[in-house]
Amino acid sequence: GAGVSQSPSNKVTEKGKDVELRCDPISGHTALYWYRQRLGQGLEFLIYFQGNSAPDKSGLPSDRFSAERTGESVSTLTIQRTQQEDSAVYLCASSLRQANSPLHFGNGTRLTVT
């Protein structure tokens, strides 16, 4: 079956521009996560969506970052006025809402801010 799909796979943008990253989760997965992974680093939690509940935005690093999710479907992560420190791989994952359900990850979007 189809896995988690992220687009674009690579994005190069100029400092100060806005970017939008897209994530298509696995059908039926109510939970959706965004993570940031800087080069050689671990996973940095950004935001978590669960069904129609209010998202957990506690990981967003600044108000330049925002994310939306339409129901239990597609999610977009938007970064406004990009900075060079935003350069990283942005990973999306989805899962069923159960404590023992594993996360299924997309291959990520590699963002480079020049």
Place this chain on the structure above:
Amino acid sequence: AQSVTQLGSHVSVSEGALVLLRCNYSSSVPPYLFWYVQYPNQGLQLLLKYTSAATLVKGINGFEAEFKKSETSFHLTKPSAHMSDAAEYFCAVSDSSNYQLIWGAGTKLIIKP
């Protein structure tokens, strides 16, 4: 608060040698524990998970992990390393209050020929 500690940001073993990647967790309740692997330029994929059915958990690619409650550990092992095992490995514990995963910092496994 729950936390995960992976000892060693880099582990180097020779091809054919035992692989041991360490993970310790803190949790006030019986946890769900996971190991994920990340190959270069890819997302993470599940290696194995512990959900209390058995303390020794077998995963993909010959890996296994043993849950030891007394040591609050969930170390990952493989009897004989292969070059294709070179990757980064992440340990995670599920937060039972909100189902989010708490991640370790990752261990990069290097295989020497």
